[in-house]
Amino acid sequence: MATIIGGITTSHVPAIGRAIARQLQDDPYWKPFFSGFTPVRQWLAEVKPDIAVVFYNDHGLNFFLDKMPTFAVGAAAEYRNADEGWGIPQVPPFAGATELSWHLIESLVAQDFDLTTCQEMTVDHAFTLPLALLWPDQKWPVQVVPVCINTVLFPLPSAARCLALGQAVGRAVKSWQRDARVVVLGTGGLSHQLEGERAGHINKPFDIAFMDSLAKDPAWATRYSINDLVREAGTQGIELLNWVAARGALTGQVRELHRNYHIPISNTAAGLMLFENRD
Amino acid sequence: MPDSSSLRQVKDDIYGTPLFDGRAAARGYALNKMCFSFNEAANRAAFKADEDAYCERFGLDAAQRDAIRNRSVLELIAAGGNAYYLAKFAGIFGLDMQDIGAQQTGLTKEQFKARLVAAGRT
Numbered sequence: 593m594a595t596i597i598g599g600i601t602t603s604h605v606p607a608i609g610r611a612i613a614r615q616l617q618d619d620p621y622w623k624p625f626f627s628g629f630t631p632v633r634q635w636l637a638e639v640k641p642d643i644a645v646v647f648y649n650d651h652g653l654n655f656f657l658d659k660m661p662t663f664a665v666g667a668a669a670e671y672r673n674a675d676e677g678w679g680i681p682q683v684p685p686f687a688g689a690t691e692l693s694w695h696l697i698e699s700l701v702a703q704d705f706d707l708t709t710c711q712e713m714t715v716d717h718a719f720t721l722p723l724a725l726l727w728p729d730q731k732w733p734v735q736v737v738p739v740c741i742n743t744v745l746f747p748l749p750s751a752a753r754c755l756a757l758g759q760a761v762g763r764a765v766k767s768w769q770r771d772a773r774v775v776v777l778g779t780g781g782l783s784h785q786l787e788g789e790r791a792g793h794i795n796k797p798f799d800i801a802f803m804d805s806l807a808k809d810p811a812w813a814t815r816y817s818i819n820d821l822v823r824e825a826g827t828q829g830i831e832l833l834n835w836v837a838a839r840g841a842l843t844g845q846v847r848e849l850h851r852n853y854h855i856p857i858s859n860t861a862a863g864l865m866l867f868e869n870r871d
Numbered sequence: 872m873p874d875s876s877s878l879r880q881v882k883d884d885i886y887g888t889p890l891f892d893g894r895a896a897a898r899g900y901a902l903n904k905m906c907f908s909f910n911e912a913a914n915r916a917a918f919k920a921d922e923d924a925y926c927e928r929f930g931l932d933a934a935q936r937d938a939i940r941n942r943s944v945l946e947l948i949a950a951g952g953n954a955y956y957l958a959k960f961a962g963i964f965g966l967d968m969q970d971i972g973a974q975q976t977g978l979t980k981e982q983f984k985a986r987l988v989a990a991g992r993t
Contacts, residue, residue: 744955
């Protein structure tokens with residue numbers, strides 16, 4: 593029986609990739625961000641997951657606006673990073689957990705989620721940087737399943753729908769008859785806004801309230817409409833939907849083990865949380 | 872039964888916060904498609920070599936071409952540009968998100984960065 597051993601949620605700003613490429617981890621600007629990952633790496637070294645299921649949003653690498661699935665699940669044997677326009681060095685490819693991908697797809701469609709399946713899929717910074725933060729040597733010890741949520745082209749799926757998607761993923765993993773240890777990731781956020789006269793919007797009280805809610809009250813964010821989440825967290829802060837989905841996948845006894853919160857990284861309030869999940 | 876307008880998600884009622892909805896996506900399709908092409912280094916080089924010819928190839932309209940020429944983020948957004956795609960355009964000139972933010976808010980880059988730092992102290 594597969595088990596979900598825990599979840600990790602983190603921001604995913606492209607500038608992190610530039611900082612890694614330039615080895616700025618100990619630079620005064622970056623240190624408060626990078627140092628937050630040390631306890632998470634220690635936890636990963638102890639619990640040794642085999643597979644990472646990653647909730648994230650694509651920013652115009654794999655998906656253009658010609659076809660925009662609300663929920664897409666990867667089912668590829670390998671996932672590659674590619675140039676997103678800034679020429680940042682790319683990370684090594686990731687091995688796909690294809691058997692789990694298809695199990696998830698079967699199970700999610702049976703639970704009435706209408707998915708897009710992707711047998712070829714590039715993965716952008718929202719996927720690659722969190723993994724590079726967790727495993728800095730970039731020798732990936734996990735196979736992966738990408739789950740991409742549209743946070744780019746409105747209308748977006750509601751927080752309630754993303755939570756339900758995560759819960760369905762959690763049930764699906766638990767029903768997989770394999771001896772696998774799965775960690776769930778949710779990437780993006782927290783509050784930030786790139787465009788408009790309100791560019792630079794950051795909302796620390798909202799971010800803190802959101803992080804405080806996750807362990808005990810994962811449905812907290814569902815009280816907000818998408819419009820209200822944008823008002824509070826900003827047009828890109830809405831990426832917190834990936835956190836809501838990842839938290840939803842933790843269906844057992846959930847305990848917060850670690851968090852970090854730092855303003856700013858680029859234009860973003862950077863958040864990091866680690867949850868243990870015991871069935 | 873709510874009327875159809877109350878079922879719409881996009882309300883455009885948040886100050887200085889354009890939401891990238893179907894209307895914007897349709898308006899900006901050619902512009903965003905051009906910016907999507909900047910994922911490839913060869914296309915970035917082709918744009919730099921002849922901007923007008925490159926815009927022509929993607930069928931940008933006059934307002935979009937002016938906005939590109941002016942390097943104006945607010946004009947690009949008004950012409951349907953999406954922030955994630957415009958970031959690829961900005962990257963060609965080595966502009967980062969603080970440059971973009973400063974331009975849209977009428978601040979200097981240092982002022983914009985100071986505002987971000989201040990948001991962490993509240």
